[in-house]
Amino acid sequence: MNKPFTQFYQQIASNRLSEWLNTLPAQLSHWQQHELHGDYKLWQKSLDALPKPHCDTPVEIDLKKGVFVGKQEDLNQGEFKRLENLMKKFKPWRKGPYHIHGLHIDTEWRSDFKWDRLVDHISDLSNRYVLDIGCGSGYHLWRMRGAGAKFVVGIDPTQLFFMQFNAVQHFIQDEKVNLLPLGVEQLPELKAFDTVFAMGVLYHRRSPIDFLYQLKTQLAPGGELVLETLIVDGDENTVLVPGERYAKMRNVWFLPSAQAMCAWLERCGFINVRVVNTDITAFEEQRKTQWIDTESLQDFLDPNDNSKTIEGYPAPKRAIFIANVK
Template sequence: MASPDFSHLYTTLAQQGQARPGLHRWLARLPEQLSRALSPQRHPEFHGWWQRIEQLPQLSTAEYDLNQDALYAGAGQTAAGPLSDAEKKRITGLLDNLHPWRKGPFLLHDTKIDTEWRSDWKWQRVAPHLSDLRGRLILDVGGGSGYHAWRMAGAGAALTLCIDPSPRYFAQFEAVKKLLGPQLCEQVYHLPLGIEDVPEQLEAFDSVFSMGVLYHRRSPIDHLLDLKACLRSGGELVLETLVVEGGAQQVLLPQDRYAAMRNVWFLPSVAALSLWLERAGFADVRCVDLNRTTTEEQRSTDWMRFQSLADFLDPEDPSRTREGYPAPLRAVMIARKP
C-alpha cells in the first residue's frame, strides 16, 4: 500500500519558513510526527480507509468551486476521458465507506454528501466578520475533515493548514482533495495532529481558527495560550465554542456528560470567555455571533447514521439537554494578538 505523500507540504513549509522561522522548526520534527500519527500499530483501521482513497479515480482535470455551500467538484476527466456513470457510482460507494461524515456538505461528481453538520451555516455566520483572508497563512485547529479549510482557501488564503488528530478525518480530507482535482495540491493541507504537536511559540500564522474545540479542553486558558503562540503579532484568532448565558463569573462545568458528550469541560458565558481571552493576552476581543444550535443544523443523515442532536435534547423540553443543562448555544469570538 502506498503511503500519504507529504512532499508538497514539506516544500511549501520550507519556502514559507524563510520569512516565518517557526515553520522551519516544525518542519524538522514533522516527518516523525506524521509517521507516528498514522502508524499501523496506533491506527490499524487507517489501512482500509487509505485503500478506498487509492481506488478513487485519478483525475487529470476537474471543475471545482470552494465558494458553494456544498463544496463542488464536477466535470472530472481522467486520462481515458470523462468520468462514466459507473465510475461516479463507484465514487459514491467508496466515499460511503469512510462514514460517518460530520462536517460538510460536499457535492463531488454527482455524489451529494449530506453531512451531520450544516457547516456552511456556521461559515455564513463567521465569514462576514473576518479580516480579509486573501494572501494569509491560516491554521485551522480541530478542523475535522477540512470543510472550513476549503472555504478559507476559497476566500483567498495563500495556505490553509487544517490539523485534527482523527485519522478518519484525514482520510476524508484526502478523498475530497483527490476528487477536487490536482489544481489544489499546494493550497490546502490536512495533518492528523493536534495542537499539542505544534511547536511552542511558532508565531507563523496570520489567522488561527479554533471552532468547536475549546469546550473539549481540560485547561481552556492553556488552549487559548497555545492558539496565541501560533499567531504572528497582529494576527487574528477566530474562536467558536459552546457558551451559557450569564455574567463574567458564570461558567458551567457539567457533572458527567453534556448533550451525551463525556469530553465537555467548561462552558463559560460570553462575558467570562471575553475575560479569559483578555487574561490570555488577546486584544480587541469581541463576540460577533451568538446562535442556538438547531436540529436542522446538526442531525442524522444517510452519511452520518448515528444519533445526533435531536437524541441528546430533553424530549419534553428541547431548550434543555437530556441531562438538564441549557441546550447548545454557540458564540463566535474574534480577537487580535498584540
C-alpha cells in the same frame, strides 16, 4: 502514504513555516509507525480505489459558494456508483456538505451555516497563512482557500477525518490546502499564521486557559483568532462545568458565558476581543442523514423540552469570538 507529507515538507521548507521541520517529520513518522487506527488500511484501500474523472478540460471547482467539484457527467455511471459506495466507506461524515461530481455528501452538520455566520466578521483572508485547529474533515479549510487564503493548514488527530480530507483532496488536488493528523499540544510555538481558527474545540479541552495560550503562540504579530465555542447565559463569572456527559458527549469540560470567554481571552493577552455572533444550534444545522448512521442533535435534547439537553443542561448555544494579538 508518505507522499502528502513529503509534499508538505517541501512547501514549508521555503515559506514562513520552515521552523516546523525541526519537529514535524519525527512526529508524523512516529504516527505512521505506531499510531495507525485498526481500520486505516481499509480506509486507504478505499481511498486508492476512488475514480478519477475523464475530462478533456479541467474539472470545475467552486470553493467560494461551498465545496463543489466537477459534474456528474465527468464520470460514467459505473464510476459514479463506485464513488458513492467508496465515500460511504468513510462514514460517519460529520462536517460538510460536499458536492463531488454530482454526489451530495449530506453531512451531519451544515458547516456552511457556521461559515456564513462568521465570514463577514473576519479579516480578509486573501494571501494569508491560515491554521484551523480541530478542523474535522477539513470542510472549512476549503472555504478558507476559496476566500483567498494563500496557505491553509488544518490539524485534527482523528484519523477518519484525515482520510475523509484526503478523499476530497483526491478530486481537488490543491497543494496549498493540507491536513495533518496532530493535536494542538503537538504544535511548536510557530508564531507564523495570520489567522487561526479554533471552532468547536475549546469545550473539549481540560484546560481552556492553556488552550488559549497555545492558540496565541501560533499567531504572527497582529494576527487574528477566530474562536467558536459552546456558551451559557450569565455574567463574567458564569461557567458551566457539566457532569460526566453534556448532550451525550463525555469530553465536555467548560462552557463559559460570552462575558467570561471574553475575560479569558483578555487575561491571556488578546486584544480587540469581541463577540460577533451567538446562535442556538437548530435541527436544520445538525441532524441525522444517510451519511452518519449515528445519533444527532434531536437525540441529545430532552424530548419534552428542546431548551435542555437530555441531562437537563441548557441546550447547545454557540458564540463566535474574534480577537487579535499585538
